[in-house]
Amino acid sequence: MNTVRMGIVGLGMGGSHARKFLKGSIARAKLTAVCDLSPERLAPFEQTTKVFARPEDLFDSGLIDAVIVATPHYSHATVGIAALRHGLHVLVEKPISAHKADALRLIAAHRNKKQVFAAMFNERTQPCYITAHTLVRNGELGELRRLNWISTDWFRTDAYYARSGWRATWKGEGGGVLLNQCPHHLDLFQWIAGMPIRVRANCFFGKYHAIEVEDDVTAFMEYSNGATGVFIATTGEAPGTNRMEITGDRGRLIVEHNTIQFTRNTVPMSDYCRKAKGAMATPDVWLVTIPVKNTVHDPHAAILQNFTDAILDGVPLIAPAEEGLRSLELANAMVYSSIKNKCVDLPLNAKRYAQLLRQLIATPPSVKTKSRSA
Ligand SMILES: NC(=O)c1ccc[n+]([C@@H]2O[C@H](COP(=O)([O-])OP(=O)(O)OC[C@H]3O[C@@H](n4cnc5c(N)ncnc54)[C@H](O)[C@@H]3O)[C@@H](O)[C@H]2O)c1
Numbered sequence: 237m238n239t240v241r242m243g244i245v246g247l248g249m250g251g252s253h254a255r256k257f258l259k260g261s262i263a264r265a266k267l268t269a270v271c272d273l274s275p276e277r278l279a280p281f282e283q284t285t286k287v288f289a290r291p292e293d294l295f296d297s298g299l300i301d302a303v304i305v306a307t308p309h310y311s312h313a314t315v316g317i318a319a320l321r322h323g324l325h326v327l328v329e330k331p332i333s334a335h336k337a338d339a340l341r342l343i344a345a346h347r348n349k350k351q352v353f354a355a356m357f358n359e360r361t362q363p364c365y366i367t368a369h370t371l372v373r374n375g376e377l378g379e380l381r382r383l384n385w386i387s388t389d390w391f392r393t394d395a396y397y398a399r400s401g402w403r404a405t406w407k408g409e410g411g412g413v414l415l416n417q418c419p420h421h422l423d424l425f426q427w428i429a430g431m432p433i434r435v436r437a438n439c440f441f442g443k444y445h446a447i448e449v450e451d452d453v454t455a456f457m458e459y460s461n462g463a464t465g466v467f468i469a470t471t472g473e474a475p476g477t478n479r480m481e482i483t484g485d486r487g488r489l490i491v492e493h494n495t496i497q498f499t500r501n502t503v504p505m506s507d508y509c510r511k512a513k514g515a516m517a518t519p520d521v522w523l524v525t526i527p528v529k530n531t532v533h534d535p536h537a538a539i540l541q542n543f544t545d546a547i548l549d550g551v552p553l554i555a556p557a558e559e560g561l562r563s564l565e566l567a568n569a570m571v572y573s574s575i576k577n578k579c580v581d582l583p584l585n586a587k588r589y590a591q592l593l594r595q596l597i598a599t600p601p602s603v604k605t606k607s608r609s610a
Contacts, residue, residue: 377484444472
């Protein structure tokens with residue numbers, strides 16, 4: 237195979253991916269078919285590709301080698317499993333499912349490892365996060381002590397939530413800011429620093445908008461080595477902040493505005509703490525300049541190209557779909573902890589979370605504001 241024949245299911249964000257293929261931005265890939273339940277969404281593509289109203293018909297068509305699943309989260313599992321069973325390579329949008337049990341079913345359907353199975357965690361292509369990942373994973377910070385991420389630059393108006401019926405409901409989306417806006421950050425958090433062993437969170441549901449789901453979250457995490465972390469996210473705050481701060485024995489890393497500041501302890505703080513004579517002394521530091529390449533202009537295109545190259549050349553995936561389980565697990569655990577009002581040990585019990593989700597769908601927390609129009 238020299239060119240991958242690509243299909244797309246779901247033409248919201250998927251429509252944006254489709255236009256990249258049609259413009260020729262993805263080398264060695266050709267968009268041959270698209271699928272959406274909505275005729276209006278299909279109409280702009282009728283002149284350029286085959287169009288289908290049902291995913292099964294697309295998968296049976298023999299027109300595609302690979303498919304991008306860009307439908308609302310709940311259907312990622314059903315559509316993704318069907319695509320894998322048809323022997324297609326699959327790229328699934330984030331989050332890989334709405335809840336852990338569905339994600340496990342989706343991952344289990346990836347039996348043939350010759351099929352490439354990727355997830356759209358496009359922020360993994362940004363140089364500042366790649367550099368942070370490399371520094372932490374190479375031990376430049378020493379043993380980690382504290383990980384804080386304030387991720388509050390997701391301000392959304394009521395008009396945003398009124399735009400589409402499935403968003404911000406337990407039944408249609410299965411969560412709020414943790415599932416829609418923050419899968420990227422939760423993914424990066426675990427990609428850079430690993431998974432915590434325990435989560436305690438406070439989620440506020442419909443605090444700033446007339447929605448059922450969480451729009452303000454503060455989560456506390458514990459790691460196996462005793463390190464702790466805090467993750468803060470909201471869609472109800474402007475101006476927002478996007479700042480990741482990681483402190484280890486050897487110093488502190490701050491990632492903000494696509495730059496990295498590394499303040500390095502000249503001696504590990506644990507050694508210094510034992511040996512220093514001064515009661516209030518602190519280790520001398522070096523301010524380390526870390527060159528970070530320019531922001532990737534089109535991170536989605538970078539993932540689409542990597543998916544294509546993985547199919548044709550076997551290059552490693554930037555974001556294997558299986559790894560999408562972790563950010564989902566964190567998001568689900570935060571909601572579970574908040575509603576049950578207790579710490580949650582990871583791995584999260586998938587069945588219990590699915591049960592909680594069913595309860596939330598049946599009886600959503602009351603929507604306080606009355607401004608929502610749809
Ligand atoms: N990676 C990113 O940066 C990014 C950005 C936006 C959205 N997304 C993800 O993309 C997914 C879709 O979000 P969106 O904003 O495009 O939503 P959307 O509502 O704008 O579009 C979804 C489309 O899927 C279609 N659809 C639904 N079920 C279908 C089915 N079974 N078969 C065929 N078509 C179906 C709908 O008709 C709709 O046109 C979500 O999971 C979201 O998290 C990712």
